[in-house]
Amino acid sequence: MNTAILLLDCPDRKGIVASVANFLYGHNANIIHADQHRDDGLGLFFMRVEWALDDFALSLGEFAAAFAPLAREFGMRWRVEDSSRPLRVALFVSRYLHCLTDLLHRHQTGELPCVLALIVSNHPDAEPLARFYEVPFHHIAVDPARKEAAETAQLDLLAAHEVDLVVLARYMQVLSPRFVAAYPQSIINVHHSFLPAFSGARPYHAAYARGVKLIGATSHYVTEVLDDGPIIEQDVTRISHRDRLEDLIQKGRDLERMVLSRAVRWHLEHRILCYANKTVVFD
Amino acid sequence: MNTAILLLDCPDRKGIVASVANFLYGHNANIIHADQHRDDGLGLFFMRVEWALDDFALSLGEFAAAFAPLAREFGMRWRVEDSSRPLRVALFVSRYLHCLTDLLHRHQTGELPCVLALIVSNHPDAEPLARFYEVPFHHIAVDPARKEAAETAQLDLLAAHEVDLVVLARYMQVLSPRFVAAYPQSIINVHHSFLPAFSGARPYHAAYARGVKLIGATSHYVTEVLDDGPIIEQDVTRISHRDRLEDLIQKGRDLERMVLSRAVRWHLEHRILCYANKTVVFD
């Protein structure tokens, strides 16, 4: 079933829901899901509405013009998404392949409604896997001294493949502000700790040294500040004194796969709104 | 802040949200929360809306007459609740006092927006606790041969105290169909297993014998069929071969307290709708 998804946020006031519902109903929309959120402290309103396109009286091309007066009246930031146009995704990976393997399998199973446009890696290790799942693979070595050139090559590839979302599936290079700025709220990373604990390098080592009783993983949008972007999903698992560092790493792999794949799916389903360096994840 | 809560369900069709939102907006409601659910298989629509009563143009006494035409048009079952009128609750308990202690403390802390009208027990053990928290205590012994008389005394007490909700906080007697029928979807029980596993008596013994690796607890509305009513909340905790039966019982107590107190709070906040022997719990 083809659907459209409207995501909006605006200052909170009376009548928003009635106005949006009337607008959609007035154009014969059959609403399938609707969810909303209020941040009382900030006085903000957030909404996600999904409706079937079958009987809808507007084409999505006409939507903007028709919706503009209402959006203006309430001061909305908004966008409308077409579920029949799946996002185009680039997967970035280094040498640990567990997240990549997981995403490729989930895509094959139908869990991730997207086009896997390409895989980019600074190592050749993932190439056989890419070939098995028939996703174009591009090896771009990242020489520390020539990182800017590597990023330029990456950005050219992303542009050529019309990529909407970049997923860092254990990609072990820090992206430059230039790269991040090119894909605002469109780069998802997985960090192998329960952020904000153990940000930065070698979080499992740090967790082991601190003697925590749970380890975690975090998926988040990438911003200019390392490991500081809006958190999309987190999960933890129990460890004990019996777990050596390698056990933490092994248990952590499962966490990383779970939190990254959920974040990617929610992004692809247009469930996430960002504000105040946080996320609203509509379920 | 005084609020009203509208809960409704009806066959799903276009325009419900717009109509309800218009109705409320037309009477100057300031919507604070709104949530909805569709059961696609059964073609049903469910909605919970909460709004501030400050500027609302209708009194709740006038609401029914004003809302009736719309409700009729869509074939709605509905009710409206006034958050300034807390429900009146009876707590039933036998000899295990952990759930009772927990509910009393949560009520004192402000977690449970209700009036604790009375405590009823077939044993005297809870009386000092009831006195400490200043809740009227009634000891009604339940002689198996004269169970009907005991229930009559209980029902008289509930009527006299105008009780809205009965909470079975480890009350170890099975209620008769007559009792259950008097409080439809208004009796909450906690069963010390992950239902439908280990229904009936001595679930921890059964779980221990089966060698499960997680134990659970379930809160549910009581219906005529034992342990079969709509499930409100469940939770589990991990056990291992090291846990003896008494460890299961001890770990289970924490589960029982959590799932029962959550169910009671959600009921008090008018978050639960029942259908098809299931619950919708709006969050």
Add this chain to the structure above:
Amino acid sequence: MNTAILLLDCPDRKGIVASVANFLYGHNANIIHADQHRDDGLGLFFMRVEWALDDFALSLGEFAAAFAPLAREFGMRWRVEDSSRPLRVALFVSRYLHCLTDLLHRHQTGELPCVLALIVSNHPDAEPLARFYEVPFHHIAVDPARKEAAETAQLDLLAAHEVDLVVLARYMQVLSPRFVAAYPQSIINVHHSFLPAFSGARPYHAAYARGVKLIGATSHYVTEVLDDGPIIEQDVTRISHRDRLEDLIQKGRDLERMVLSRAVRWHLEHRILCYANKTVVFD
């Protein structure tokens, strides 16, 4: 590091630990792990000891004769395993490939210390995956009318490949008592429910109909009674009224992968002892 693992159980009495520790120390064992368990109700004692073989004065061939007097004295059932001889594993699968994919990837990553001897399926779907991971694939169609012949072919294959462990990675056929008897406590299945709830066919459908708030998965040894063997591992995840049947199935896949892979790893590491239709899992 090559190690030996001694697993034993016997009636509980004084001196077992001292005797075993003395025996091993007397032959210059460097104990790496030791764990024990008592079932007070049944009066049984269980032990797992792992030691480095470097300085050990006995070959594992000589072990049985040397250990026999002590084992006889305490009435022990025991076995000794050589970690340098990884078990040989057969993976059985039907059309859902998520557990198989997961096990193959974990094996490649080094999480599962075993030889993947072969993959057996009643469908051809898994063949490309088997080829990618370079595991021999055997398609044996299971015609209901000729099931015995199919099982004979399977058993012949298992014998030819000297298989120690059969893993049913969502293999949708019930094994005959003859098959089960050939691999006692050596067939691990994953059932997609929190057993004993929802045993038998279509557990996600049953869970959806019952309206549970958590779904689960269970890995267990296969016995003659369907879904009734000793439970090795279980896990659950939260669902809500928003989750449709297909969401349960999707969330369940992650549970199935986790509980099956953990059970397989623990079996491969010789951590599991069975008694009274339960498991002791030494960690």
Add this chain to the structure above:
Amino acid sequence: MNTAILLLDCPDRKGIVASVANFLYGHNANIIHADQHRDDGLGLFFMRVEWALDDFALSLGEFAAAFAPLAREFGMRWRVEDSSRPLRVALFVSRYLHCLTDLLHRHQTGELPCVLALIVSNHPDAEPLARFYEVPFHHIAVDPARKEAAETAQLDLLAAHEVDLVVLARYMQVLSPRFVAAYPQSIINVHHSFLPAFSGARPYHAAYARGVKLIGATSHYVTEVLDDGPIIEQDVTRISHRDRLEDLIQKGRDLERMVLSRAVRWHLEHRILCYANKTVVFD
């Protein structure tokens, strides 16, 4: 059943288990539990053994002299505890009473094998609760300008009551190094975050601001460095964008009660060994 518990650690080498087991067996001990741990990185060995005192040939008064040669040979740090002598505990609390209520109820239920010697508070709020559970209550106001005097009064009380363990059950004052030094590894605190994230003041506010998807609580031994002592137990619960700050605080209360009560119980059962600013918790 009266039991003795031996806790020891020493450099790892061959023969420790055999020597300890022989020593105990030689004095006719009936071992009930035994657990051990090796830290391979640091080359350390840890052990906890519990045995029934019925047939034991030594009194605990004689134990030290008898065990000394063996302890010396292996360079052990060790202590032996008598389960028939429950520890004497002081509960410190400020104005939030949920942890205190929980501990008092658990003690009454028999979950916490100890003597509740006294409750100390810088506020009078807990007095009625203390009286109900019949635990001596001492109100010692803590004037910031005269904190040292208040601590002296507290220390005098602890000495007079022969207190073994101090539990900070949401006690909102930072203890001085002098106080901490007086009770090494004998002060347990609960911090309302998943340490090391959000150490210091107002962790729920910080968690809310950061937009985490799980909140946690941590129980730990108090050391001179704030929120930095050895972690005993941690747990987390899921939150979403729907949870306001007050929801975090409410959900967090349940976490705090769980992680604090578990830590206290494990300490009382002599299950915890500290090293390298971490804990080994024998289960």
